[in-house]
Amino acid sequence: MPSPKLKVISVILATIFLIPLASALLYSAPAAQQLQGRWVAEVKGDGRTFSFIFNFKTSGSTLTGTVELSTRDDEFPIKNGKIEGNNVSFMAFGDWTGTLEGNELKLTRGLDYGKKQQMIAHRSNGDQK
Amino acid sequence: METKSSVSTPKMTLRRFWLWLHRYLGLIAAVFLVIAGLSGSILAFAPDYGVWLHPSFWRVTPRGSPLPEQELLERIQRQLDAGARVEQIDLSDAQGSQAFLLTDGRTLFINPYDGEILHVRNGPSATNGFLLAVHELHVGLFAGNIGEWIVDGATAASLLLVCTGLYLWWDKKRLNIKWTATWRRIIWDVHNISGLYGFALFFILAASGLLVAFETPLYWMVRSQPWDTPALPHSDVSQAAAQSGHAPDLNELMRAADRALPGASTYQIVLPKYPRSAVQILKRGPGLAGHSTVYLDRYTGAVLRVDDLSKLPRAYRAHFINQALHTGAILGFPTEAILALASLALVISALTGFLIWWKKISTSGSSVGF
Numbered sequence: 001m002p003s004p005k006l007k008v009i010s011v012i013l014a015t016i017f018l019i020p021l022a023s024a025l026l027y028s029a030p031a032a033q034q035l036q037g038r039w040v041a042e043v044k045g046d047g048r049t050f051s052f053i054f055n056f057k058t059s060g061s062t063l064t065g066t067v068e069l070s071t072r073d074d075e076f077p078i079k080n081g082k083i084e085g086n087n088v089s090f091m092a093f094g095d096w097t098g099t100l101e102g103n104e105l106k107l108t109r110g111l112d113y114g115k116k117q118q119m120i121a122h123r124s125n126g127d128q129k
Numbered sequence: 130m131e132t133k134s135s136v137s138t139p140k141m142t143l144r145r146f147w148l149w150l151h152r153y154l155g156l157i158a159a160v161f162l163v164i165a166g167l168s169g170s171i172l173a174f175a176p177d178y179g180v181w182l183h184p185s186f187w188r189v190t191p192r193g194s195p196l197p198e199q200e201l202l203e204r205i206q207r208q209l210d211a212g213a214r215v216e217q218i219d220l221s222d223a224q225g226s227q228a229f230l231l232t233d234g235r236t237l238f239i240n241p242y243d244g245e246i247l248h249v250r251n252g253p254s255a256t257n258g259f260l261l262a263v264h265e266l267h268v269g270l271f272a273g274n275i276g277e278w279i280v281d282g283a284t285a286a287s288l289l290l291v292c293t294g295l296y297l298w299w300d301k302k303r304l305n306i307k308w309t310a311t312w313r314r315i316i317w318d319v320h321n322i323s324g325l326y327g328f329a330l331f332f333i334l335a336a337s338g339l340l341v342a343f344e345t346p347l348y349w350m351v352r353s354q355p356w357d358t359p360a361l362p363h364s365d366v367s368q369a370a371a372q373s374g375h376a377p378d379l380n381e382l383m384r385a386a387d388r389a390l391p392g393a394s395t396y397q398i399v400l401p402k403y404p405r406s407a408v409q410i411l412k413r414g415p416g417l418a419g420h421s422t423v424y425l426d427r428y429t430g431a432v433l434r435v436d437d438l439s440k441l442p443r444a445y446r447a448h449f450i451n452q453a454l455h456t457g458a459i460l461g462f463p464t465e466a467i468l469a470l471a472s473l474a475l476v477i478s479a480l481t482g483f484l485i486w487w488k489k490i491s492t493s494g495s496s497v498g499f
Contacts, residue, residue, distance in 0.1 A: 047448025048356040073406050114273025
């Protein structure tokens with residue numbers, strides 16, 4: 001039988017570590033579930049329209065997967081992917097931040113010299129570009 | 130006298146307004162126009178610096194016919210470490226070497242007549258890095274989106290400046306510089322002459338620069354929407370085993386691309402990166418700007434798609450033409466040199482304009498123009 005002191009310490013430790021951890025996981029869970037899958041953002045420029053394709057995989061507050069461009073034969077693996085509430089951030093062919101708002105993922109792609117490119121991604125099920 | 134004064138008053142008022150606009154718009158935009166002009170004159174020759182700085186491995190002496198591309202590729206592949214492979218080949222004219230870009234980041238410069246490796250470059254070149262930095266200064270002053278807005282504003286201002294400048298020049302219509310006059314008058318004349326002779330080119334540079342930044346008016350002008358690029362075509366992976374040992378070599382693929390798009394010269398070959406990838410063969414034009422692409426199945430050699438520039442939406446073609454107008458890439462060195470000189474004339478116009486304001490020539494000396 002654990003001593004009363006040990007019980008108290010266990011409860012305190014659980015309060016300090018487990019509850020915030022569980023809260024964080026629960027808080028990010030809805031966004032994480034919604035983000036999972038394929039998203040496509042269309043971009044206009046250089047006389048054409050093309051797409052960024054995001055293949056997201058989520059695990060708790062961690063975001064992994066790949067980013068592709070419809071015009072390039074490349075897959076950029078997502079690094080440092082994080083989900084905090086409805087906000088995401090990751091690195092893959094640029095530094096990305098985004099906010100999930102309803103069915104839209106509003107993304108900002110940070111480029112060199114502080115340039116930012118903004119786009120809106122929508123969930124995609126088909127094998128579109 | 131009174132009658133003459135009353136008649137000329139409206140004209141003077143309008144002229145003074147344009148003068149005021151030209152002076153203060155010019156003052157605000159001057160520093161940015163100097164930066165844009167200097168950086169633009171450097172960027173105009175961007176395609177040439179490699180050849181100028183390193184002719185020993187960018188240029189070759191033609192000897193008979195170049196080796197077939199497949200033979201060059203095999204020779205290079207045999208010399209590579211395990212894991213490294215060629216992912217792209219940049220072709221050149223008869224006097225130029227070929228650049229083989231490797232997956233490990235190296236670039237091999239090859240003599241196409243004997244397959245000799247002329248130079249190995251590890252990673253990006255310092256020249257390219259410098260040009261990228263100059264380009265960033267040119268389009269955004271190293272200040273992100275805010276810098277881009279400032280440059281765009283200065284470019285729009287320069288359109289107004291060339292038009293108001295022509296209007297102001299019209300009164301005196303000076304066509305040359307009076308070198309024996311005072312230095313103030315010389316500065317004035319240089320401002321006039323650089324603006325006058327550079328007028329058309331300044332206009333082209335400014336208008337094309339604005340259309341590079343904001344393409345929507347370009348789409349409207351050519352009555353066309355941007356090209357909705359389809360997904361990249363893929364090779365038929367199911368044929369990989371069936372065609373093992375019988376897959377077409379690079380020479381066959383290039384011939385197939387020539388048949389698919391006759392008359393256009395190949396300048397780049399992108400080799401497959403993944404099993405599903407297609408071989409991409411890029412060809413110049415048709416026309417003076419832009420490129421076309423032929424996609425081929427790596428296993429069967431079948432033509433998967435041809436992006437023939439002449440058949441793509443006008444908006445896409447207009448993008449290339451506008452960009453070539455801005456960079457001078459239309460006819461190579463001659464047009465690059467013309468646009469570089471125009472960029473420098475823009476710098477001279479901005480500097481002399483500032484000096485005129487600084488010494489208050491425009492307000493104190495009717496003898497020098499007003």
